[in-house]
Amino acid sequence: MIKIECIMRPGKLENVKEAVNKFGIHGITVTQVMGCGLQKGRTEVYRGAEYSINLLPKVKIEMVVPDKDVEEIVKIVAESARTGEIGDGKIFTCKIDNVVRIRTGETGEAAI
Amino acid sequence: MKILRVIIMALTFLMTLPALVWAEEAVEAATPAIDSGDTAFILISAAMVLFMTPGLALFYGGMSRKKNVLNSIMTSFIAMGIISIQWAIFGYSLAFGPDVGHIIGNLDWLGLNGVGVEANPDYSTTIPHQAFMIFQMVFAIITPAIIAGSVAERMRFPAYLIFIVAWATFVYDPVAHWVWGVGGWLRNLGALDFAGGTVVHIISGVSALVAALVIGKRKGHGTEPMIPHNVPMTVLGAAILWFGWFGFNAGSSLAAGSLATIAFINTHLATAAAMMSWVIVEWLRYGKPTVLGAASGAIAGLVAITPACGFVGPMSAIIIGLVGGSVCFVAVAIVKAKFGYDDSLDAFGVHGVGGTWGALATGLFASKAVNELGNDGAFFGNPGQMVPQLIAIAACYAIAIVGTFVILKVINVFTKLRATDEEQDIGLDFTQHGEDAYADTVSGVPFGAGV
Numbered sequence: 001m002i003k004i005e006c007i008m009r010p011g012k013l014e015n016v017k018e019a020v021n022k023f024g025i026h027g028i029t030v031t032q033v034m035g036c037g038l039q040k041g042r043t044e045v046y047r048g049a050e051y052s053i054n055l056l057p058k059v060k061i062e063m064v065v066p067d068k069d070v071e072e073i074v075k076i077v078a079e080s081a082r083t084g085e086i087g088d089g090k091i092f093t094c095k096i097d098n099v100v101r102i103r104t105g106e107t108g109e110a111a112i
Numbered sequence: 113m114k115i116l117r118v119i120i121m122a123l124t125f126l127m128t129l130p131a132l133v134w135a136e137e138a139v140e141a142a143t144p145a146i147d148s149g150d151t152a153f154i155l156i157s158a159a160m161v162l163f164m165t166p167g168l169a170l171f172y173g174g175m176s177r178k179k180n181v182l183n184s185i186m187t188s189f190i191a192m193g194i195i196s197i198q199w200a201i202f203g204y205s206l207a208f209g210p211d212v213g214h215i216i217g218n219l220d221w222l223g224l225n226g227v228g229v230e231a232n233p234d235y236s237t238t239i240p241h242q243a244f245m246i247f248q249m250v251f252a253i254i255t256p257a258i259i260a261g262s263v264a265e266r267m268r269f270p271a272y273l274i275f276i277v278a279w280a281t282f283v284y285d286p287v288a289h290w291v292w293g294v295g296g297w298l299r300n301l302g303a304l305d306f307a308g309g310t311v312v313h314i315i316s317g318v319s320a321l322v323a324a325l326v327i328g329k330r331k332g333h334g335t336e337p338m339i340p341h342n343v344p345m346t347v348l349g350a351a352i353l354w355f356g357w358f359g360f361n362a363g364s365s366l367a368a369g370s371l372a373t374i375a376f377i378n379t380h381l382a383t384a385a386a387m388m389s390w391v392i393v394e395w396l397r398y399g400k401p402t403v404l405g406a407a408s409g410a411i412a413g414l415v416a417i418t419p420a421c422g423f424v425g426p427m428s429a430i431i432i433g434l435v436g437g438s439v440c441f442v443a444v445a446i447v448k449a450k451f452g453y454d455d456s457l458d459a460f461g462v463h464g465v466g467g468t469w470g471a472l473a474t475g476l477f478a479s480k481a482v483n484e485l486g487n488d489g490a491f492f493g494n495p496g497q498m499v500p501q502l503i504a505i506a507a508c509y510a511i512a513i514v515g516t517f518v519i520l521k522v523i524n525v526f527t528k529l530r531a532t533d534e535e536q537d538i539g540l541d542f543t544q545h546g547e548d549a550y551a552d553t554v555s556g557v558p559f560g561a562g563v
Contacts, residue, residue, distance in 0.1 A: 044339070045398045047408060047458060048445020051337050 001096040001109060002070045006061045008081040008089035013059050019080040019099060020063065023073060027112065029062045041089035060090060064096050064112050140546075142252045146231055147238035154243045157363025160356045163249040165192050165257055167352030170263050171411070174345030175404075175457045177541025179264045181341060181549045182246060184457075187260035187272055189252045194273065199279055200224055206285035208235060208248065210297025216286050216528045233245040234294045235546030238367055248338055252288070256280050261514075263318035265338075266330045266536055269544040275519060283319065283515040287311050287508060291360045303504035304478055304497070305314065306375065307364035309419025309470040310508045317464025318512035321455060324522045327529050329454035331536040338456075343404050350407035354383060361421040370450045374482060375421040378429035380420075385433030386413025390441045395446070404443070408462065412440035415466035420474040423486035428477035432470065440466045469503055475501030 013030065020028065034055040043056035058090065065073055074091055082088055101111035168464035169188035175185040196201070202222055209217030222225050230238040256276035290298040292313050298310075305311065329337070340346060362380040365371040390409025396399040416436030417429055424432065444461035445449075455461055475498040478489035488494035500501060535543040542548060 045394075045400065045402060046340055046404055046440070048394075048398070048449065050352075051339055051397075 001064055001112060002067055002093050003062060003064045003096050004070065004073060005092040005094070006077050006081065006089065007033065007092075008061070008095060009060050009083065009087065010057055011050045012055060012081045012083070012088075013061070015031045015080040016061060016077055017057065019076045020073060023069075023076055025063055025065060025073065027063060029060075033058050033059045037087070037090070056087070066109050066112070113358065114504075120235055123433075132347055139294070141249040145238070146240060147547055150238040151240060151243055153368035153372065154239050154363060154366060157249040158170060158243070158250050159248070159361035160359025162192065162253065162326065162362065164353050164356030164357075164360065165189070165250075165254045167349045167356055168254060168257055169349065170345050171353060172264060172346075172457050173499060174342040174347070174349060175340040176264055177338060177539070178341040178550060179541055181455045181541065182271065182313070182347075182547055183540035183544050184264050186255075186269070187264070187267075188257040189258040189425055190273065191276060193392030194247060194277060195253045195256060195280055195537060198277055199245075199252050203280060203285050204245050206250065207252070207288035208245075208293050211289070211293060214290075214295055214297035214300065216289050217293055220355045227340070241524070244366065246392050247366075248288070248292075251312060252280060252284060252310060254317050256317035258313075258459055258463050259323055261457035262324040262410070262455045263327050264456040265540060266456075266531050267323075267327055268528055268531050268535075269540070271527050273524050274527070275529075276334050278519045278523070279319065279516065280440060282519060283315055283511055284311070287315050287511060290507070298500070298504050298507065300405060301500045301503060302475045302487065302497075303500040304423055305362045305419040305423035306474070307418045307538055308487075309415070309467050309474065310504050313415050313418060313467025314319060314508040315512040317460045317462070317467050318509050319516040320458060320459035321453070321464060322513050322516040323520060324455045325459070330456065331533045333454045334452070335436055342402060343407075350410050354414060357383075357418075359522050361418060371422055372473050376424055378421040378424060379417055381418035381426050382429040382433030382436065383413035385430045386416060386437030386440075388411060389413075389434045389437030393438050394445070403543060408444070408458070409437040409441070412436050412462050412466045415463055415472065416470040418467070419470045423474060423478040423489075425477075425479060425482050428473075428479070428491075432473045432477060435473070436466050436469050471501055471505050471511065472498075476478050 004093050007014070009048055017028070023059060031097050036067065041052055041056065044051050044053055061077075069082060077091060099111040100107050120335045134472050152296050165188050169185040172188060173181045173185040200223070202219065204224065204227065204424040205219050205221035207218050209219065210220040212218045224245065225246050227241050231237050231239065232241040232244060256279050259276070259279070290296040291303065291305050292299065297424045302470040303310070303478065316394050332338070357379055358376055362376040365375055387406050387409040390412060395562070413436050416432050420429070420432055440462050443465040448455055448458070448461055449546040474488045474489065478486050478497060479492045480486060480488050487497050489497050525527060531540060531543060
């Protein structure tokens with residue numbers, strides 16, 4: 001099993017949700033996060049006092065999927081989250097040892 | 113035991129007050145008729161002006177950081193409690209009581225003794241004297257609350273409370289007497305101030321600057337981001353102030369009629385013009401028209417037109433607003449940064465500077481064609497009007513600077529003025545009041561903000 005962690009533009013969240021849902025992934029976790037990367041921060045001015053805001057709002061989507069589906073899902077997520085401009089975000093994948101469904105106690109791929 | 117004795121003495125004093133009032137009322141005879149329209153208008157105006165103080169609370173509260181919003185609101189709101197009592201017991205008498213040497217009222221009206229529901233030939237010929245008294249009370253309430261803006265986020269609350277009572281007594285009440293009291297020396301001099309540009313805005317704004325300098329900068333000023341935590345709150349506060357200001361300015365004509373209408377229209381036009389002027393100047397300089405700028409510009413216009421609103425024509429009001437918005441923007445955005453003082457929420461930049469411009473503008477734009485009771489200004493053939501205006505401004509600066517400095521230094525002997533660095537780090541909401549405004553209180557600045 002692989003965890004796919006995608007940090008992306010908040011405005012593309014619906015796109016990505018819809019695309020992975022269509023593929024058959026129903027379990028995702030979404031978090032509002034702040035971050036910085038290649039995209040520059042922004043400046044805000046309050047009564048003439050300028051402040052630089054270096055961290056920008058992003059969303060993080062996490063999902064755990066069977067090994068065989070990883071490549072395709074990553075492609076789907078990347079395509080549906082892309083605008084082509086700096087600031088589109090990143091996708092990370094990592095191995096997951098085990099999954100437990102709390103309600104039933106099922107483990108492994110049966111639990112995702 | 114000591115406290116008990118004080119309470120008993122206070123109660124005894126309070127219980128004798130009604131007797132004093134009745135005794136005085138019996139003496140008064142044939143007084144002019146009360147006009148129901150005027151009375152209705154002044155009572156409603158007084159309620160509107162009172163509502164400006166919670167408006168100011170929101171205006172300031174939105175501009176402070178999350179951890180200080182309650183303290184900022186409280187500094188305004190508490191004035192509705194403490195100054196009301198001060199005014200009824202002796203403030204009104206000091207400001208409007210029978211004149212002593214053109215400087216101050218005497219204590220004949222202590223505890224509103226003699227301030228009845230008949231008309232007063234000096235101040236309120238068509239409304240009950242008490243209506244005039246309550247209308248003046250709400251002015252006395254908001255004025256010290258304005259000062260809180262410059263020392264926001266760092267002044268200890270107990271020191272602040274003592275300060276506003278002392279300041280109301282030794283600075284506001286005398287200046288109100290000078291300008292508005294029968295026998296007051298600035299009134300005799302012919303200085304024009306329709307609704308309180310000098311009495312309310314100059315002295316509060318200048319005192320605010322002095323207080324900011326005496327108490328010192330906030331911890332982290334210039335190195336930590338200090339960003340308004342809720343601009344919508346500030347805009348709501350500005351809107352309430354704008355609404356209430358119609359009571360403040362139009363109500364100052366003390367009668368419902370043509371003069372009140374002139375003041376009402378001028379108030380609105382100058383505010384509209386100042387809002388546009390601040391936004392445009394800011395847009396040109398920083399590339400964006402900010403909402404905070406629109407709210408600030410509106411307040412600058414309200415301040416600037418206050419002394420002039422009953423003496424000038426509508427086109428003059430627009431010019432006063434246009435200049436007022438730009439001048440206050442320069443004071444707040446450029447001059448403050450240049451000198452480096454920490455006027456947290458720009459009480460001086462808006463009220464001191466806007467009030468000074470308004471007092472000058474009254475001397476420039478006043479016209480007898482608008483209000484016969486006023487005078488012609490420099491642009492209407494009477495440059496001499498600038499003399500009393502300048503004297504009034506200078507006198508107000510002088511008493512505000514000296515009065516505020518002395519009061520703060522004396523208070524400092526008994527209790528600290530400034531919250532410690534640690535208290536400022538934690539925030540005044542918790543350290544002064546033991547409360548938090550919001551459940552998700554974090555650092556008090558937007559996550560990830562830098563200077």
